[in-house]
Amino acid sequence: MRHGGWMALMALLAAIGAPAQAHRLDEYLQATTIDLARDGITLRLRLTPGVDVAARVIGQIDRNGDGVLSAQEQQNYAEQVARTLSLSLNGTSIALHPDAGAFPTVAAMRGGAGTIDLAFDVRTRLENGAYRLAYSNGASGPDTVWLANCLLPRDSSIHVTQQHRSADQSSYRLDFVVGDGKSAR
Template sequence: MSVIRPAFLVGIGALIPGMASAHRLDEYLQATTIDLARNHIALHLHLVPGVDVAKSVIQELDTNHDGTFSLFEERSYVSQIIHRLSVFLNGEQQPITLNTATFPPLKDIQGGTGVVDLQLTIITVPQIGFNHLIYINRGSGPETAWLVNCLLPSDPTFHILQQKRSPNQSDYQLDFQILPSKIHN
């Protein structure tokens, strides 16, 4: 399991208002951060079912109804989540692969505090110059609520130009530019 950086925790705290102090009730929050790099794009999803929708999420996850999540059930659920995502870079659909998946205990999901944490990667090389990324999350039903944002790139040659979101944030578009790297002698 990877180490979560403190700066990321502050960032995700701002992305999911009230997560630590209140329980979500009637929505399934799917919060995504996008991190751009020279040879990949990282997607980090936090899936937080509210108390009122937890039962349907648990039924989708715990397919044999034994009260626990087996590795097979977790992998199946992750596959369903990934299947509902689409990422296009400069007009070409990109394959999404799983890095890590962390599932909370059943009681945490039932209480509205459980966070399913998925770290996904898209192996791709954005082009020098203008790039256009489209991220689509088809969610898990009408109770899904989305948040999506791009992290500030650590590479100084990357410049975020514009972010556009649909009103419910299930569709997201990002325009960014990559300047040529300066070669130091």
């Protein structure tokens, strides 16, 4: 990975992992990280509605308007998000289904600090060879902003060779190679 790629990864991880010092205002941040392993691929989405857009997002989740995000409402929203995503590996589309999720309180979202954390696990076996992963987040709205990045693979036989993003980062392409683990990084 080039120096610029490392810097972008570090900035993304710092932004996602750091405690909120300031609250988002007028954007719905949708940050995606991709974790590659021989036995599968995990996409994590961290969705943070800003103060000015929180009521709209809460309304999309809290369908009965009772001010409580029930387990069913959370599951329905996670599935709604999944329908806006597309993923393919070497040109073959992969259906995404939410495997796990954590939702903040309504108060935290109204304050701009509440982050919805969704995980999508793709069970696959990555054999030795070259791969191209294409990801797209089709969520829309003038207030939606995207980030997309790959985490450094923990398996030394997986080598990221290139990352390509659209200007707004709603589309992302990742080229990587899976080797026998004997080649140097």
